[in-house]
Amino acid sequence: MSSQGRGPSTQIDDALWSAIGDPTRRRLLDLLLVEGGGTATSLGEQLPVTRQAVAKHLGVLDHVGLVSSVTSGREKRYHVDEAQLAHAVSQLASVGSTWNARLQRIKRIAETIQHTRQEQPRQEEQHD
Amino acid sequence: MSSQGRGPSTQIDDALWSAIGDPTRRRLLDLLLVEGGGTATSLGEQLPVTRQAVAKHLGVLDHVGLVSSVTSGREKRYHVDEAQLAHAVSQLASVGSTWNARLQRIKRIAETIQHTRQEQPRQEEQHD
DNA sequence: GCTCTACGCAACCATTGGTTGCATCATCTA
DNA sequence: TAGATGATGCAACCAATGGTTGCGTAGAGC
Numbered sequence: 001m002s003s004q005g006r007g008p009s010t011q012i013d014d015a016l017w018s019a020i021g022d023p024t025r026r027r028l029l030d031l032l033l034v035e036g037g038g039t040a041t042s043l044g045e046q047l048p049v050t051r052q053a054v055a056k057h058l059g060v061l062d063h064v065g066l067v068s069s070v071t072s073g074r075e076k077r078y079h080v081d082e083a084q085l086a087h088a089v090s091q092l093a094s095v096g097s098t099w100n101a102r103l104q105r106i107k108r109i110a111e112t113i114q115h116t117r118q119e120q121p122r123q124e125e126q127h128d
Numbered sequence: 129m130s131s132q133g134r135g136p137s138t139q140i141d142d143a144l145w146s147a148i149g150d151p152t153r154r155r156l157l158d159l160l161l162v163e164g165g166g167t168a169t170s171l172g173e174q175l176p177v178t179r180q181a182v183a184k185h186l187g188v189l190d191h192v193g194l195v196s197s198v199t200s201g202r203e204k205r206y207h208v209d210e211a212q213l214a215h216a217v218s219q220l221a222s223v224g225s226t227w228n229a230r231l232q233r234i235k236r237i238a239e240t241i242q243h244t245r246q247e248q249p250r251q252e253e254q255h256d
Numbered sequence: 257g258c259t260c261t262a263c264g265c266a267a268c269c270a271t272t273g274g275t276t277g278c279a280t281c282a283t284c285t286a
Numbered sequence: 287t288a289g290a291t292g293a294t295g296c297a298a299c300c301a302a303t304g305g306t307t308g309c310g311t312a313g314a315g316c
Contacts, residue, residue, distance in 0.1 A: 021149025
């Protein structure tokens, strides 16, 4: 949490991004969604990592609020916090649309340049 | 052709995700988009990290194809590969829509349980 | 009580984001 | 042409983290 930048990245988002930026954690979330929950042991059996690694990842996900856990007996069952994940997805979409907009703008500029090159120089320059 | 049927994570996608998963690299991409290109030095001046850190990140981005560089004289200027970034954005959207779909499904199941709870207290099985 | 199993903790390793320091090479100017 | 300046590249080093193994603890079942 060292950077307080502007643009499509903020502090909270950085935690979210780094949480879902890890491939193992994404698969973990996916498993939790598909199976409706799971323990470190049950999830570890379905992933190419050890139970301890899964436990660490679940700790990270828990810390950013994407999952929460219920302990019953000797079992600690995790499940996805749906509202938080929905929020994370909206963050993804937000960054994506920002980049798309910038890409569109670049494309328009590039086309404008090409047109003014091929044909005679019109006065149709567009600024944003 | 990278992620079909195996969930939202594949090897190629993982490289893309880890590339854009880093907050500094996201800001770097943003800067490159806004300014239409830049060098490690010019970009480093606008970020809270050293020129060397920026150079490393540019190397990562270059390796996954999100940026490319043109050397002219003693200057090495990077610019965004628009097609690759557009592809990355579509990957983001893909994972987001997958999760949204799963969240919707969970929501439906939850509602079903609420409805059937009046008759039977037993939980509903999942059918995938 | 004994055993089995799920969990937590700690040590350790490899990768990586970040730093500093130095060498190299192109440009500009006296 | 030589020398100063500026941009890059390379290497060593540090800290955080994803991953491992090993061990200890505590419920659940016999």
